[in-house]
Amino acid sequence: MTTVDRAPDALAAPPLTGPGFGSYTADDVTWLLKDLSDIDLEADLAEREKAIQAGVAHYAESLPVEYQPDAAYQQLFDQALAESARRLAEAVGTVTELLIAERGPDLTLVSLARAGTPVGILIRRWAQRFHRRGWPHYAVSIVRGRGIDTVALDHITDRHDPGSVVFVDGWTGKGAITRELTAALDAYAAAGGPRLSDDLAVLADPGHCVRTYGTRDDFLIASACLNSTVSGLVSRTVLNDRHIRTGEFHGAKFYRELASQDVSNRLLDTVTAEFDAAYDAALAAARRLATVDRAPSWSGWASVDKVRAEYGISSVNFVKPGVGETTRVLLRRVPWKVLVRDADAPEHAHIRMLAAARGVPVEVVPGLAYSCMGLIKEQS
Numbered sequence: 001m002t003t004v005d006r007a008p009d010a011l012a013a014p015p016l017t018g019p020g021f022g023s024y025t026a027d028d029v030t031w032l033l034k035d036l037s038d039i040d041l042e043a044d045l046a047e048r049e050k051a052i053q054a055g056v057a058h059y060a061e062s063l064p065v066e067y068q069p070d071a072a073y074q075q076l077f078d079q080a081l082a083e084s085a086r087r088l089a090e091a092v093g094t095v096t097e098l099l100i101a102e103r104g105p106d107l108t109l110v111s112l113a114r115a116g117t118p119v120g121i122l123i124r125r126w127a128q129r130f131h132r133r134g135w136p137h138y139a140v141s142i143v144r145g146r147g148i149d150t151v152a153l154d155h156i157t158d159r160h161d162p163g164s165v166v167f168v169d170g171w172t173g174k175g176a177i178t179r180e181l182t183a184a185l186d187a188y189a190a191a192g193g194p195r196l197s198d199d200l201a202v203l204a205d206p207g208h209c210v211r212t213y214g215t216r217d218d219f220l221i222a223s224a225c226l227n228s229t230v231s232g233l234v235s236r237t238v239l240n241d242r243h244i245r246t247g248e249f250h251g252a253k254f255y256r257e258l259a260s261q262d263v264s265n266r267l268l269d270t271v272t273a274e275f276d277a278a279y280d281a282a283l284a285a286a287r288r289l290a291t292v293d294r295a296p297s298w299s300g301w302a303s304v305d306k307v308r309a310e311y312g313i314s315s316v317n318f319v320k321p322g323v324g325e326t327t328r329v330l331l332r333r334v335p336w337k338v339l340v341r342d343a344d345a346p347e348h349a350h351i352r353m354l355a356a357a358r359g360v361p362v363e364v365v366p367g368l369a370y371s372c373m374g375l376i377k378e379q380s
Contacts, residue, residue: 022232028121032152036251049334053379060143061240064332081222089274091203091214093282096126108160113139114231116169141237141250147184149250162194173325174304175209207300218371220347224324232264303369318376329374330354336377337361341368348372
């Protein structure tokens with residue numbers, strides 16, 4: 001077996017923490033990222049989408065312009081957070097209790113930046129509150145089609161037992177990132193790195209593509225409603241060889257200028273405040289899930305492929321299922337239309353508002369496997 005090319009720490013910039021990078025505290029998370037805050041990486045949505053679909057650019061090489069909500073949308077976020085905080089707390093507790101029961105009490109959390117980061121923080125807080133465990137928590141980059149940041153994995157496995165590593169994300173869509181993680185960890189092990197578990201832990205698994213989850217309901221996770229202002233003021237991750245050299249972490253930006261609009265810690269504190277009230281339900285759910293077959297069926301992928309065929313879409317990459325992924329389409333991509341199972345379901349009220357603001361048609365499809373789906377417009 002060949003040995004993995006493990007880059008000395010000296011080649012990569014030191015890990016990043018708040019308040020120097022991001023609005024989360026240093027205790028909450030360590031970002032294994034390169035700070036690209038001073039580089040102009042944002043591109044016009046339409047031009048960016050055209051370049052990505054033409055194959056002349058990869059989505060991770062640039063950033064979409066950060067969408068800033070108006071007062072009505074911000075109020076909708078506030079309402080969604082208030083109404084979903086208890087349910088979010090229960091899902092956090094269920095996942096954490098499952099992890100402790102099945103993986104043991106000494107874990108190293110590795111969240112997939114950026115959507116996984118607030119979830120990783122909440123899981124860490126639950127373990128602190130009820131189990132007196134101060135788990136290390138890192139945020140690393142994974143890029144569809146390019147794999148995971150192996151420099152970051154080297155940093156973690158040099159410092160922690162590889163068997164303790166748990167990867168964390170917010171939710172699943174059709175399962176593309178789940179598959180990407182498995183393939184990336186297989187490649188990492190084949191190159192001589194330690195074998196890491198690809199059992200991705202998420203709050204919601206509507207795609208039925210992981211075995212460790214808080215729920216398989218397609219419900220609104222409030223952190224999906226916004227971009228950096230609910231994710232520590234950190235951009236999505238960037239992998240661009242003009243700015244990331246061999247031996248360096250993948251990159252991201254810290255949007256300091258958006259500090260006045262930041263609700264990242266308010267989301268964390270609101271959900272954390274519900275932990276005590278959610279404890280009994282979370283423990284009961286974890287015990288129930290421990291006794292059932294949770295093997296992934298990948299039913300979400302099948303339903304996405306069915307929609308792709310029915311709507312004449314060339315690739316499943318243009319079909320984004322679930323509340324979280326549909327929100328991302330409206331915030332970051334050029335949407336074609338939104339499909340919803342129920343016309344007035346509260347979990348996608350913010351999506352209907354975004355769609356109306358962008359002039360995107362919403363089509364009711366009874367029997368849809370997910371609460372909603374976002375379809376990306378194919379560029380000619």
